[in-house]
Amino acid sequence: MNTEPDNLFDSAAAPVRPFRFDAEVARVFPDMVRRSVPGYAEMVEFTGLLARRLVPADGVCYDLGCSLGAVTEAIVRQTPASVRVIAVDNAPAMIAKLCASSHDDRITPICADAETIPIHNAALVVLNLTLQFIAPERRLALLERIHAGLIPNGALILVEKIALPNDRGGQLLTELHTDFKRAQGYSELAISGKRAALEQVLIPDSIAVHEVRLSAAGFTGFTRWYQSLNFIAWMAWK
Numbered sequence: 498m499n500t501e502p503d504n505l506f507d508s509a510a511a512p513v514r515p516f517r518f519d520a521e522v523a524r525v526f527p528d529m530v531r532r533s534v535p536g537y538a539e540m541v542e543f544t545g546l547l548a549r550r551l552v553p554a555d556g557v558c559y560d561l562g563c564s565l566g567a568v569t570e571a572i573v574r575q576t577p578a579s580v581r582v583i584a585v586d587n588a589p590a591m592i593a594k595l596c597a598s599s600h601d602d603r604i605t606p607i608c609a610d611a612e613t614i615p616i617h618n619a620a621l622v623v624l625n626l627t628l629q630f631i632a633p634e635r636r637l638a639l640l641e642r643i644h645a646g647l648i649p650n651g652a653l654i655l656v657e658k659i660a661l662p663n664d665r666g667g668q669l670l671t672e673l674h675t676d677f678k679r680a681q682g683y684s685e686l687a688i689s690g691k692r693a694a695l696e697q698v699l700i701p702d703s704i705a706v707h708e709v710r711l712s713a714a715g716f717t718g719f720t721r722w723y724q725s726l727n728f729i730a731w732m733a734w735k
């Protein structure tokens with residue numbers, strides 16, 4: 498996958514406009530996500546390893562908000578050849594790049610909205626950093642649709658940036674995330690420009706809101722399996 502450097506927010510002249518998954522973002526996405534999300538590579542790899550345990554032979558997986566297909570590829574790498582992945586994103590630039598880079602017949606890339614794509618017979622559904630971009634009032638309905646589309650024993654993997662409490666621990670983790678971005682070479686301008694652009698676009702929920710909603714959507718159990726600063730991964734089962 499391409500490794501073009503993310504310098505999208507480096508220009509002082511750039512007007513702050515809401516963040517969009519357009520062609521510019523798709524071009525630099527692997528670099529952007531690696532340098533912005535602590536633990537990203539590990540969470541993607543672990544998702545592949547979890548799929549190996551959770552998905553039966555001939556199982557169908559859905560990667561909703563797949564971007565350039567990092568999770569899809571991890572699942573394909575770790576599971577038997579009979580396992581297939583339906584990779585869904587509503588950004589045409591992302592799906593165009595995924596189609597250009599991947600010719601594996603186990604992968605079906607689809608440009609569609611995660612909120613409306615039919616989900617049937619899913620052994621595993623992955624929302625890796627996607628639910629945070631869905632309107633908060635529609636998140637429960639999406640999780641209910643996913644739950645309904647899972648086979649018995651099917652599972653959801655949910656990875657999210659979370660809203661932390663405004664206490665000392667929460668403030669420290671938030672500051673450490675900014676330190677992480679600085680250590681990854683992002684300038685103060687790039688960090689504050691992206692923060693402003695994401696303001697009304699990426700709306701994180703607290704851990705409690707996520708966990709109450711997983712139960713409300715019908716999942717009988719869930720467990721957290723990874724946390725790096727303000728990014729958390731859960732698995733939940735039907």
Ligand SMILES: Nc1ncnc2c1ncn2[C@@H]1O[C@H](C[S@+](CC[C@H]([NH3+])C(=O)[O-])CC(=O)[O-])[C@@H](O)[C@H]1O
Pocket residue numbers: 518530541561562563564565566567568585586587588591609610611612624625626627630631
């Ligand atoms: N309603 C929607 N329907 C479909 N896709 C959507 C929707 N809303 C947003 N997206 C898509 O969700 C993706 C979120 S990025 C996921 C990373 C990936 N999972 C990865 O493992 O590399 C996370 C991030 O950039 O923080 C983008 O590609 C959006 O176009």
Ligand SMILES: O=C(O)C(=O)Cc1ccccc1
Pocket residue numbers: 529530533534658691695699
């Ligand atoms: O940069 C951030 O603060 C993030 O939350 C991660 C991210 C990564 C890629 C696109 C949008 C947000």
